[in-house]
Amino acid sequence: MKNSKYTFLLASALLLASCGDQNEATEVEDQNASTEVTDVADSTNEQVEEESDTESEDEEVVEEEPEEEAVTFEYEVNSGIYTIQPIEGSEADSQVALLTYDDAPDKYALDIAKTLVEHDAHAIFFVNGMYLENDEGKEMLKEIHDMGFEIGNHTQTHASLPSISEEKQYEEIVTTSDMVEEITGERPRFFRAPFGQNTEYSADLAREQGMALMNWTYGYDWESDYMNADALSDIMVNTNLLVPGANLLMHDREWTLEATPSIIEGLREKDYEIVDPALIKSVENESEDVE
Known part of the structure; x- marks a missing residue:
């Protein structure tokens, strides 16, 4: 157990x-x-x-940012007489006229630009940097540029270039281009000396800055006999200086604003096309070939 x-x-x-x-x-x-x-x-x-x-x-x-379409340049400035002519090899129409307005944007440039848009016409506005030193001037230039108009360089203070030093000429030209670029994002492609008075230095400097020299073939709106719209529009259209490629000089003036519609209509009645400055090559574009 x-x-x-x-x-x-x-x-x-x-x-x-x-x-x-x-x-x-x-x-x-x-x-x-x-x-x-x-x-x-x-x-x-x-x-x-x-x-x-x-x-x-x-x-x-x-x-990806869209690539900018390359511009096909069809015209160039005749450096001898400042007419606008087709580039060799181009089939562009030679029966054209170029509208230009100096001393902008003072008082009437913006209204001139709006008038041009209403009439589907192109132009170059040659600006003085002194008008871009305040917000109003900057805003006007920005608006004109945004409408699609070419902006040219007409110096800072409208000084007579032969009467000032090379250092001052540099300031007059480069300062204005710098201001235009700051406001519009683009540097001017064309340079017009005040009174048409270039120096050897200013001409070389303008080219170095990528600008073609552009004086004019005729203009009248600073003469007392043409300081009214009727007289001005008549002479601008009926002068014997109107030839293919004519380069018309006008200014930021009230009577010029009033005459602009008649000038456009008169040129078109004579079978002139208002050339688009975007089709005119400048110095910086000289290597571009016509397609």
Whole structure:
């Protein structure tokens, strides 16, 4: 009996030990399984994040700025008589006239520009930097430029260039180009000296600055006999100086503003096209070929 009791106790102890080992093994297996699930989940999350990043990169569209269309220049300035003539090899019409307005933007340049737009006519506004020293002048020039008009350089203070030093000539020309660029984002392509008085230095400097010299073929609006719209429009259209490529000089004046519609209509009645200055090459464009 006593031996049987010991045998029973021994068997019970072995059974409990066996259960404990099985529980520990089960716990280890459960822990390992949990670890594997966590690892798989982490791996899956990382893969999803990587795929998401890849998709974001694929979806990210890089917007490229549109390239500016190259201008085909059809005309050039005749450096001897300052008419506007077709470039050799161009099939452009020679029966053209160029409208230009000096001393802008003083009082009437913006209204002149609006009048030109109404009549679908192009022009160059030659500006003096002294009119760009205040906000009103800057705003007017910006608006004129934004309408699509070419802006030319007419010096800072309208000084007679032969009467001042080369240093002063440099200031007169370059300062104005700098101001125009600051306001419009573009430097002038054409230079007109006050009174048409260039010096050897100013001519060379203008070319170095990428500008073609541009005087004129005729103009009248500073003469007392033509300080009214009727007389001015009549002479501008009916003068014998009107020839193919004529380069018309006008100014920022009230009577010139009033005469502008009649001048445009009169030129067109004589079969003259108002040339677009954007088609006229400047010094910086001389390497451009006509297509």
